[in-house]
Amino acid sequence: MLGLNKKDTSLFLLVLVLVVLAPFLLNPFPENSELAQFNAGYPDLMQRFLIFGIFAIGFNILFGLTGYLSFGHAAFLGVGSYAGVWMMKLLTMNVIPAIFMSVIFAGLFSLLVGYISLRRSGIYFSILTLAFAQMSFSLAYSVLTPITNGETGLQLALDDPRILGVSQENGAIPAANLFGLAMRESYELSLGGWLFTFNAGYYLCAVVMMIAFYVAVRIFRSPFGMMLRAVKSNQQRMNFTGLNSRPYTLAAFVISGMYAGLAGGLMVAMDPLAGAERMQWTASGEVVLMTILGGAGTLIGPVLGAGFIKYFENIFSKINDNVLYGWFSALPEGVADFLVFVIHPFIGKGWHLTLGIMFMLIVIFLPGGIMEGVERIGRLFKRKSSDKDSSARASAAPAE
Amino acid sequence: MSLIRKPFNRRSILRAGALGGTALAMPTVFSSRAWSQGYLNEPTGSTVTLGFNVPQTGPYADEGADELRAYQLAVKHLNGEGDGGMLSTFSSKALKGNGILGKKVEYVTGDTQTKSDAARASAKSMIEKDGAIMITGGSSSGVAVAVQALCQEAGVIFMAGLTHSNDTTGKDKKANGFRHFFNSYMSGAALAPVLKNAYGEDRKAYHLTADYNWGYTTEQAVRESTEALGWETVETVKTPLAATDFSAYITPVLQSDADVLVLNHYGGNMVNSLTNAVQFGLRDKQVNGKNFEIIVPLYSRLMAKGAGENVKGIFGSTNWHWSLQDEGSKAFVKSFGQEYGFPPSQAAHTTYVQALLYADACERAGTFNPCGVVEALEGFEFDGLGNGKTLYRAEDHQCFKDVLVVKGKENPSSAFDLLEIVEVTPAAQVTYPPDHPQFAGGALGTCNPGA
Numbered sequence: 072m073l074g075l076n077k078k079d080t081s082l083f084l085l086v087l088v089l090v091v092l093a094p095f096l097l098n099p100f101p102e103n104s105e106l107a108q109f110n111a112g113y114p115d116l117m118q119r120f121l122i123f124g125i126f127a128i129g130f131n132i133l134f135g136l137t138g139y140l141s142f143g144h145a146a147f148l149g150v151g152s153y154a155g156v157w158m159m160k161l162l163t164m165n166v167i168p169a170i171f172m173s174v175i176f177a178g179l180f181s182l183l184v185g186y187i188s189l190r191r192s193g194i195y196f197s198i199l200t201l202a203f204a205q206m207s208f209s210l211a212y213s214v215l216t217p218i219t220n221g222e223t224g225l226q227l228a229l230d231d232p233r234i235l236g237v238s239q240e241n242g243a244i245p246a247a248n249l250f251g252l253a254m255r256e257s258y259e260l261s262l263g264g265w266l267f268t269f270n271a272g273y274y275l276c277a278v279v280m281m282i283a284f285y286v287a288v289r290i291f292r293s294p295f296g297m298m299l300r301a302v303k304s305n306q307q308r309m310n311f312t313g314l315n316s317r318p319y320t321l322a323a324f325v326i327s328g329m330y331a332g333l334a335g336g337l338m339v340a341m342d343p344l345a346g347a348e349r350m351q352w353t354a355s356g357e358v359v360l361m362t363i364l365g366g367a368g369t370l371i372g373p374v375l376g377a378g379f380i381k382y383f384e385n386i387f388s389k390i391n392d393n394v395l396y397g398w399f400s401a402l403p404e405g406v407a408d409f410l411v412f413v414i415h416p417f418i419g420k421g422w423h424l425t426l427g428i429m430f431m432l433i434v435i436f437l438p439g440g441i442m443e444g445v446e447r448i449g450r451l452f453k454r455k456s457s458d459k460d461s462s463a464r465a466s467a468a469p470a471e
Numbered sequence: 472m473s474l475i476r477k478p479f480n481r482r483s484i485l486r487a488g489a490l491g492g493t494a495l496a497m498p499t500v501f502s503s504r505a506w507s508q509g510y511l512n513e514p515t516g517s518t519v520t521l522g523f524n525v526p527q528t529g530p531y532a533d534e535g536a537d538e539l540r541a542y543q544l545a546v547k548h549l550n551g552e553g554d555g556g557m558l559s560t561f562s563s564k565a566l567k568g569n570g571i572l573g574k575k576v577e578y579v580t581g582d583t584q585t586k587s588d589a590a591r592a593s594a595k596s597m598i599e600k601d602g603a604i605m606i607t608g609g610s611s612s613g614v615a616v617a618v619q620a621l622c623q624e625a626g627v628i629f630m631a632g633l634t635h636s637n638d639t640t641g642k643d644k645k646a647n648g649f650r651h652f653f654n655s656y657m658s659g660a661a662l663a664p665v666l667k668n669a670y671g672e673d674r675k676a677y678h679l680t681a682d683y684n685w686g687y688t689t690e691q692a693v694r695e696s697t698e699a700l701g702w703e704t705v706e707t708v709k710t711p712l713a714a715t716d717f718s719a720y721i722t723p724v725l726q727s728d729a730d731v732l733v734l735n736h737y738g739g740n741m742v743n744s745l746t747n748a749v750q751f752g753l754r755d756k757q758v759n760g761k762n763f764e765i766i767v768p769l770y771s772r773l774m775a776k777g778a779g780e781n782v783k784g785i786f787g788s789t790n791w792h793w794s795l796q797d798e799g800s801k802a803f804v805k806s807f808g809q810e811y812g813f814p815p816s817q818a819a820h821t822t823y824v825q826a827l828l829y830a831d832a833c834e835r836a837g838t839f840n841p842c843g844v845v846e847a848l849e850g851f852e853f854d855g856l857g858n859g860k861t862l863y864r865a866e867d868h869q870c871f872k873d874v875l876v877v878k879g880k881e882n883p884s885s886a887f888d889l890l891e892i893v894e895v896t897p898a899a900q901v902t903y904p905p906d907h908p909q910f911a912g913g914a915l916g917t918c919n920p921g922a
Contacts, residue, residue, distance in 0.1 A: 115595035213682040213709065222613040222683035222712075223638065224587045226620050229914050242646075242917030244624070255624075268599070342595070344617055346587035384589075385596055388527070388582040420527030420582060 079288050079370075086284060086371060090277045093117055094267045101264030105398050108390060114257060114270035116385050118341045120378045121276040122334045125283045127361040127373030129330020132290060133323050134359070135368035138303035142197045142355050143184065143204030147328040149211060149350030151177040151335025153218070156225045156345045163236035164245045166254065166275070166340035170333065177332020178325055185324035189317060192306065204355050211347040224346035247343055249275055254341055272341045279337060283330060288370060290326070299323050331358075364433055366442030375441045380426065387422040510840045511626040511921020512602045519574040519839065521546075521826070522581065522603030524594050524618060525632065529585040530738055531610040533773050534818040538608055538632055539580060540811055541819035545826035548806070549576045556806040557827060560799040560855035565834035572833055583609055587617035594618050598625050604839050605630060607825055610818065612636030612685045619648035626921020628841050630825040633818045635737075635769055637688040640869035641910035646918040647841055649848055649863065651828065651870045652821045653901070655685070656909050658768045658788040659692035661874035661896035665786060667700050670731065670764055677729035678707040679720055679744060681736050689735045691909060693768050697733075705729040710736070710744070717744040721751045730758040733766045741767055742777035749781040770877055772816050775889040782879030782889065789875045791820040791857055792892060800857040814887050824856045828863075842918040860898065866905035868915065871898050 075083060089096065098112030111117070130144050151173035158169040188199040211219040219225055229239045237245060246253040254272035261267075290296050298319045301309050309316050339345060348354070357380065365376025392411055395418070399407035417425045437443045514520070523542045526535035547553045551568030558566055570576050579601045581593030590609065597603040606622050607630035609615045615634035622629035623645040631639055631650040635658070640650050666674075676697055680686040686709070694704050705727050710720050721744075724732055732753060736744050748754075748765055756763040767774075770787030793804045793814035803823065807815040815823070828848065836843035849865035858872035877890040903910070 110600070113596060113600040115592060115599055119592065209711070212712070216684075216687075220684075222611075222685070223616045223636075223643065224613060226617070226643070229916055230912075239916070242914075243919055244916075246624070342591060342621070344587065344591065344620065346613070346617065348586045349588055385592060388593070389579060389596065391580045393578075419580065420532070422582070423528065 073285070075288060076292070079292065082370060083281075083285065083288065086374075087281060090121070090280065093120070093277075094269055094273070098265060098267055102266045103264055108394060109386060111382055111386060112268065114255070114268055114273050115341075116381065117270070117273045118276050118337075119381045119385070120374075121273070121280045122337045122341070123358075123361065123377035123381055124374035125280050125337065126331055126334035126358055127365065127377040128283055128287045129327040129334070130358045131327075131362050131367060131369075131373040132287060132299075132330065133327035134362055135373075136291070136296060136299035136303060137320050137323050139189075139192065139320060139324070140197045140359065141188075141200040141324070141327075142352065142359065143200035143202075143207075144327070144331050144358050145352070145354035146184070146204040146207040146350050147177040147181050147331035148335040148338075148354070149207060149345065149347070150180045151332030152339050152345035152349055153211070153225060154332070155336040155339030156227070156343060159227060159233070159247065159339065159343055160225075160231040161234065163233055164247050165236070166247055166249055166336075169247075169339055170279070170336035173336025173339065174329050174332045177335065178329040181325050181328020181331075182321075185321050185328065189320050189324060201352060201355070204350060205352055208347055208350040208352070211350055219345070219347060222347060224344050227343050247272075247340055276337055276341070279333065283333065284370075284374075291370060295319070295322070360430065364430060364440055366440030369440070369442040372440050372442040379429075379441065383422055383426045383429070387418055387425055388420070390418040392419075509920065509922065510842075512598065512604045514574055514602075514604060514839060517574060518577045519571055520597075520601055520603045521576060521578045521829075522594065522597035522601065522606040523578055523608050524581045524583050524590060524597065524606055525608040525822075526585045526610045526614075527580075527582040529583075531585050531633075534610040534633055534771070534816070535583070535608075537773075537816045537819040538610065538822040541807070541815060541823040542578065542608070542826055544807060544810055545823045546576050546578055547810075549826070549830050553810070554802075554806050557799050557803050557823070557856055560802050561827060561831070562854040563831050563835065565831050566827070571830045572837070572839070576830070579603060583614050583618075585611050585614060587613055590614040590618050591621045594621055595625070598622075598627055603627065605829055607829070608632040608822060609634060612639055613683070615639050615650075616643045619643070619645050623647045623916065623919055626841060626919040628829065628844050630829050632822045632825065635689070636685040637692065637909050638684060638913075640867045641688075642913035644867050644913050644915055646845060646868075646915045649825070649828075649868045649870075651825050653788075653790050653872070653874050654869070655689040655692040655768070656903055656907070657874050657901040658689065659694075659696035660901040660903075661788050661876050661894075662693065662766070662768060662786065663696040663700055664896070664900075665876045665894050666697065666766065669786065671761070672701040674702045674731050674761070674764075675705045675727075675729045675759070676702050676731045676733055677705050677724050677727055678733045678735060679717070679724075680707055680709050681740050682709040682711050685737065686735050688909065689768050690733075693733055693735065693766075695909070702731070710740070712740065714740070715743050717747040718751070720744070721747050721753070724748075724753065725751065725756075728758060730761050731764045731766060733768065735768060737769055737771075738774060739777070741774050745778050745781050745785070770890060771818070772887065772889060773818075775879060776886070783881050785879045786893070787877055789817055789877050789890070791817045792875055792877060792890060793820075793887070794890075794892065795857060795875075797855075797857060797859065799855045803857060820857060824858075827856065828853075841920045845918040859895075862898070864905070866915075867910065871902050873898050874901050 094112050098110045100106040100110050154176035155169035155173040158172045162168050184203045188196055227244045252271050256271040258269045302316050361376035361380050362373045366372025395411045399410050525538045548556045548558050550570055579597050583590035594606045605628040609632040612634040615631045619629045629648040637655050678690050680690040734744050753763050765785050767787040770789045775782045804814050832844045832847035833839055836847040848863050851863040854860050861870050861872040874896045875892050876894045878893045880891045883889050
């Protein structure tokens with residue numbers, strides 16, 4: 072279907088089903104149960120799953136295929152966000168121009184950064200991209216304050232021109248919308264004790280994500296993708312055959328930069344604000360973690376990694392001692408105190424610790440990331456299928 | 472495609488049945504909260520949920536932890552547990568210690584990480600997932616402005632925590648947002664007369680300013696109010712926020728003919744820059760026949776603790792200090808001390824007061840509807856919450872109250888007794904018109920109840 076082979080088609084359909092049904096799948100616990108704390112099916116987090124999924128898919132096109140480890144991808148996300156907010160300030164609250172310009176600007180910026188950084192490879196390339204990202208961060212944080220509004224972050228205001236739209240409606244900034252459909256519009260479906268939220272913004276993200284995913288699959292399977300893999304396996308040999316690999320790597324870099332810009336544009340469409348810390352090196356590091364955690368070089372691994380990290384950041388950080396006492400209320404007081412004491416370091420502000428431990432466990436025992444885990448489980452249940460699709464499978468390469 | 476071509480089989484019948492069933496069920500199960508309710512997250516059960524969004528990790532984690540303690544204490548007092556703290560001294564008697572409007576107060580917590588994005592994500596999850604009716608907290612102006620805008624869009628009330636930048640109630644003010652804490656302008660206006668008395672009218676000031684929004688507004692405020700005294704500003708230098716070693720910025724100060732150094736720094740920045748300045752012997756220096764002096768516009772006890780010995784004798788301003796002797800402060804310090812074993816910081820005080828003010832506004836309005844709460848808070852005058860007579864001004868949702876000018880204590884008696892109050896600057900002296908140039912631009916807009 073759509074130029075995909077059978078295996079990819081089924082993967083694509085699987086992702087499609089997961090994404091469409093996510094509001095159900097992520098809300099497995101009834102609203103009033105103690106476990107509702109672990110529900111992730113609210114619009115903001117679901118949007119984040121998809122947006123960071125797009126970001127990680129794009130990063131994976133560069134890192135997974137060519138092996139070039141960029142430590143500055145957050146800069147493109149940030150540039151995309153700023154472009155998006157400016158479109159909403161100047162043009163219209165319709166999200167289409169914002170998303171479009173985000174991709175364009177991120178693409179141009181990544182062309183510039185890539186052109187310079189790709190003169191080096193390996194660790195030098197990583198350091199160059201890191202330097203560019205930190206430079207962009209510092210510029211956005213202070214020097215370019217008139218454009219970026221510095222530390223406070225660029226926001227919409229009541230007196231923005233919005234020449235194709237309206238500056239304000241009844242004293243309020245109009246909502247980000249897609250031809251009138253507000254992004255924050257939601258339908259709520261309550262079935263028994265469950266409450267499911269279907270959010271317009273989420274489904275816009277879903278459509279964009281599926282397109283981005285489809286394009287990524289096509290790139291992975293194309294001759295161009297093969298060329299990028301060749302760069303990863305042995306660039307020197309490629310050069311010795313007289314082939315110039317720079318245009319290929321630059322193209323991959325720009326494509327993945329545009330993915331990052333797309334993610335930035337979508338972030339703005341969902342929540343019209345762009346802050347400088349979006350470009351900080353920690354944000355660049357996060358997408359590297361997502362990709363490695365999910366499985367570098369695999370198709371859906373990075374999306375899973377992104378979901379994993381965002382889940383911890385948003386769900387675990389919100390569990391506090393009070394919630395714990397709620398869970399253990401049936402136990403005798405001393406036991407409950409003890410359990411809370413033991414669990415306390417891993418929740419609330421300790422979510423970084425929990426995430427770090429999970430990351431270590433995964434990288435040590437599943438060097439291929441979550442995808443390797445999925446694969447191992449899959450192998451337990453079915454005999455090894457014919458070898459012909461082994462090329463399509465993730466090569467469980469550890470992070471470089 | 473395959474659905475049409477193939478004759479009926481088990482699967483297609485099942486599928487059609489499922490589709491048809493869903494379609495039939497549709498009108499009965501779909502319900503948008505927007506239709507059935509007057510405003511977003513209207514509490515329908517016996518409880519009401521507040522969202523405490525504070526930095527639990529990152530550079531301001533200490534302040535965040537203290538804020539959270541204060542919120543937990545406030546919830547206790549609102550629900551009628553503990554000794555009631557400032558409820559007994561508060562001039563408004565609407566709160567009865569039975570929750571808010573008879574509903575028990577519950578809360579959710581989140582981590583802002585002192586990043587706008589993370590703070591908004593956390594606030595959004597409180598609103599969308601936990602049904603929080605009010606968001607409060609935060610320990611930096613960037614975060615406060617970002618979350619305030621979010622609450623305006625979403626349609627809940629935002630009660631700002633520690634945010635000192637003019638912009639929060641200046642160009643970035645919002646109808647749904649309220650700030651109890653003081654601001655840069657007030658710091659400058661309160662400090663100026665004290666500085667005049669202590670250091671005279673003929674001084675040359677050198678500013679080191681943290682290179683971000685709060686730094687700019689503070690520098691501007693202090694510069695304008697000291698220049699009005701007759702001081703001269705020799706130079707203003709921006710320092711990167713991530714800097715930890717300020718010696719490169721201190722050396723030029725020694726070579727200039729300035730005799731006052733103003734450190735527009737907060738938190739760790741201030742601790743490091745002040746330590747550097749003292750190490751360079753600035754305080755023992757004589758310039759133009761006068762003693763060289765250092766000023767820190769915004770002080771906090773946690774900062775004074777970090778800078779240790781170096782804060783002795785250095786002037787600054789603060790929103791509140793635990794050594795105040797009015798009834799409200801004493802009651803608060805007592806119940807905070809009983810609960811946690813040490814006196815509260817100004818961050819704890821402002822957040823505790825914000826929680827009480829919100830609860831009181833709901834009681835007086837008789838509703839949780841944000842528009843009703845806004846109406847109840849606008850122009851609200853109160854007393855007994857530690858700052859004397861206070862006004863929540865309707866034009867910009869900023870509290871106007873006395874500002875404390877403090878000095879690092881020469882002989883501290885304990886680890887918490889680091890600052891002494893030099894002067895309580897009366898509210899009238901720090902009040903400014905809503906359209907003051909430092910606050911120009913921006914508009915409140917209209918209150919947004921969400922639905």
